[in-house]
Amino acid sequence: MNYGRELLKGNTDSLLLSMISRQPTYGYQIVKELGKRSNGYFQFKEGTLYPALHRLERENLIIGKWQILPNGQQRRYYYITEKGQQVLVRRLATWQDFSAAVKAVLQAETTT
Amino acid sequence: MASSISHYLNRFKACLKIDQTIKDDVVQELHTHLEDKIQELEESGLSKEEASKIAVQSVGSPELIAQQIYETHAQGSWKEALFSALPHFLVALLFTSYYWQNVVYLSIILALIVGIAIYGWHRGKPIWLFPWLGYYLMPVVVAGILLLSLPQGWGWIAALMYIPLALFVFIHIMRQTARRDWLYASLMLAPVLVTLTWFSSLGTGNELLANDWIARLQTNALWIVISFIALAGATIAFIRVRPRRYKIISLLIPPLVILFSVATASRGNIAPWGWLILLFSLFAFATPVWLQARAYQ
Numbered sequence: 001m002n003y004g005r006e007l008l009k010g011n012t013d014s015l016l017l018s019m020i021s022r023q024p025t026y027g028y029q030i031v032k033e034l035g036k037r038s039n040g041y042f043q044f045k046e047g048t049l050y051p052a053l054h055r056l057e058r059e060n061l062i063i064g065k066w067q068i069l070p071n072g073q074q075r076r077y078y079y080i081t082e083k084g085q086q087v088l089v090r091r092l093a094t095w096q097d098f099s100a101a102v103k104a105v106l107q108a109e110t111t112t
Numbered sequence: 113m114a115s116s117i118s119h120y121l122n123r124f125k126a127c128l129k130i131d132q133t134i135k136d137d138v139v140q141e142l143h144t145h146l147e148d149k150i151q152e153l154e155e156s157g158l159s160k161e162e163a164s165k166i167a168v169q170s171v172g173s174p175e176l177i178a179q180q181i182y183e184t185h186a187q188g189s190w191k192e193a194l195f196s197a198l199p200h201f202l203v204a205l206l207f208t209s210y211y212w213q214n215v216v217y218l219s220i221i222l223a224l225i226v227g228i229a230i231y232g233w234h235r236g237k238p239i240w241l242f243p244w245l246g247y248y249l250m251p252v253v254v255a256g257i258l259l260l261s262l263p264q265g266w267g268w269i270a271a272l273m274y275i276p277l278a279l280f281v282f283i284h285i286m287r288q289t290a291r292r293d294w295l296y297a298s299l300m301l302a303p304v305l306v307t308l309t310w311f312s313s314l315g316t317g318n319e320l321l322a323n324d325w326i327a328r329l330q331t332n333a334l335w336i337v338i339s340f341i342a343l344a345g346a347t348i349a350f351i352r353v354r355p356r357r358y359k360i361i362s363l364l365i366p367p368l369v370i371l372f373s374v375a376t377a378s379r380g381n382i383a384p385w386g387w388l389i390l391l392f393s394l395f396a397f398a399t400p401v402w403l404q405a406r407a408y409q
Contacts, residue, residue: 027141028148045172046149050141051180058184064137076141 008042012052013061014095015042017080017088020062024077027053053078061087116164117146120174127178129293130185133236138181146171179356186359188239188351196240196351199225199247200303200344207336213326222251242289242296243347246303249285252278253304254311294400298363299350301397306339308393309370312386313378335373342369363401367394 008015019030030053031046056062061084064076080088121139128135146167153163171177188196202221206212229248232241256278259270290297313332314325329336342365349362374382374390382390 026144028145045170045176046145047142047171047174047177048180050138050145050177051184054138054181055184066137073144073147074140075144076137 005044008044011095013056014088014091016049016052016056017061017084017091020078021080021085021088024079026075026077030078056084060084116168117143117150120146120168120171124174124178127175128181129295130182131236131238132292134185142171142177182356183354186356187354190352192238192240193348193351196243197344197347199228199244200340200347203247203303204337204340204344207333207340210330212329237288237292239296239351242300243303245285245289246300249282249300250304250307252281253308290400294403295350295356295359295363297400298397299347301393301400302343302346302363302366305367305393305397306343306370308389309374310336310339312390312393313374313382314386332377335377339366339370339373342366360401367397 015034016030019025019033025033027049028046031049034042053062053064057064057078060081062078062080064078066074067077068074121143124142125135125139128138130138146164149167149170150160150163153166154160158166202224206217206221211217225244225247229241229244232238232244256271256274259274285300286297289300310329310332314328346362346365349365350359353359353362
């Protein structure tokens, strides 16, 4: 399997929590923002986002609420919960430690 | 445009076997996503047909998304799993002593089962409901069979009058359950299978019930307890595992344990009536699982 895809799969929850923690958002906007912020690096089938969102909701990390827009269209906005915030903070810390450790090892590898 | 979206959503809905309220939410969410995508593509200069084709492709396989959503929602909590297994434990408890012969204990448990089944039925049919519903159906089935034991042909007359009513109740509940998920129909029928299989071992010759059926039942109490505990274990596994194929496998455990228990306890000595009841209950239980297993392949 593609290494980049595996990395994305392992970090999907953190990425989604991070996006939703900035502001309440909905599926399509998340896809667009992810593409924009990563300069198109994250490529995936858009529908696969929804199982991940529903999983996070079942774990009470986010909560989905239907909102009716002025044009009558309905959208499901996701909000981060307190538990979700705590999980995100822990994951960010773990990620930063991991990233720093990998970087240190790889840099040492290239300088030797 | 509308037809390609509705075709896509219909494929998605056909594969998604989850609670109807959650299903409606997911379908609506995916619908909105497709509309947003199409609108954006149209604004970039594409025709409606091209935009809808690209939008559907970018969302991905409806079958795959449905499977992933199913696995997200298919796993019940430990609380739900234990509550689903509770009626099996209660029946097992009845057979650990002579409680099953006590009208008060039997009535309390029956009232509890009926009450909880009706409550669950009217509260959106949660996953824990179906084993309770199986016991709820039991008096309907057992009463019909017992009518056959009335003397001198009266049994057949009573049974023929009763069967349409019983079938109506049975089919109505089966249809409602299968509409949600065929596997839940098997989960619901599992206690009926266990009870009828044990019932089948109580006859002799052409008699549905032998004279010593109470003594036989008490002699086999340990095996009966084992059967219902196996059923409870299988129910917990069914609720807790996510992939559909593992749910199917967990449903195959009870018939194997029960057939082994009945064969051991009765030493293979089952009356012709018993065989008929046994085959009928096995057929009713296994059909939904078999249909699902075929669909899965």
